[in-house]
Amino acid sequence: YACVGGMPDVVNIFLENNRMDEVLKAQRNIVRSYKDDMVKYADRSMKSSIKECFESIPKQLGKENKKFQYSVVKKGGTAAKYAGSLQWIEDAGIIARCYNLMKPELPLDKNADQDIFKVYMCDCGLFASMLEDGTQFDILQGRLYGYKGAIFENLIADIFIKSGRKLYYYRKDSGLEIDFIIRHQGEVSLVEVKANTGNTKSAKTILKHPDKYHVKQAIKLGDYNIGRAGQILTIPFYMAFLLRGY
Structure with a gap:
């Protein structure tokens, strides 16, 4: 190693790639078992359509409008x-x-439109394994490209699901869009998920019109420290599980 500059870095990358390949192989085996179950347990008339729905999820979440x-x-x-x-x-x-x-x-459930929804995977790791080869390494390197919003949104959806929350969002044709809407401390809270440092234009617009929207608080999740700017609470991703409805 002392004779070749940069060799330790090359070795580390090689080992990291091997470990990632092992994890990816295990994850894809699980995804394959899902598909096997679809063939095994579903009605014959639904087998192909179930598989098609399942395989479309990455493409659905990769769209700008994730409906x-x-x-x-x-x-x-x-x-x-x-x-x-x-x-x-x-x-x-x-x-x-x-x-x-x-x-x-x-109540959020009463105001939900049952015909308009997004779909998230209940396991963020399995979702990442369904993406194009090489995307998984890009994720670890911070190169998220077109899937950056989908990956972080699915992460927060996964946390909320495991916290026992139902999932809601808000999107209007006018351009207003909030990633998630939750009950927090007994009040409606807007939740914005930021893969990169970004503004919260839609949240600020809604907060400026309390008589129209009846919302007093928002939460911005991202690669941040804990902080507050007016009505917007900023917290890091990993603390999302601490948000409580009461």
Whole structure:
């Protein structure tokens, strides 16, 4: 090593890649077992449509508007053909839906539009394993590119799911979009997930109009220290599990 400059770094990268390959292989074996179960347990008429729905999830989350669209599953796809298949995957505990709210008010469940939703994987690691080869190493290096929003949103969705929360978001055609809406400390809270340092334009717009939206607080999750700027609480990703509804 002393004779060749930079050799330790090369060796470390080689070992890191080998470890990643082992993890990725294990994760993809789990994903493969999911698909095997789809073939084994699903009704014969639904086998292919369930698999198509499942395999479309990365593409669904990679879109700018992450609303689940049956036409993304397959060109010309409709709810009549795929809704039952998506429900099968959800019932199996593989995915969770995040419903769009007609208005960001309590009770959240009452204001949810059951026909407009996003879909997140209940295991963020398995979601990453479904992405194109090489993307996993890019993630570890901080090179997230087109999937950066999807990866961090799925991470927070995963945390909320495991905390027993139902998932909700808010998106209007006017351009307002909030990644998640939760009950926090007994009040509606806007939750913005930031893969990079970014503004919270939609959250600030909503907070400026309390008479219209009845929202008094927002939470920004990202690679930050704990802080507060007016009505916006900033906390690091790993503390998302500490957010309480009461």
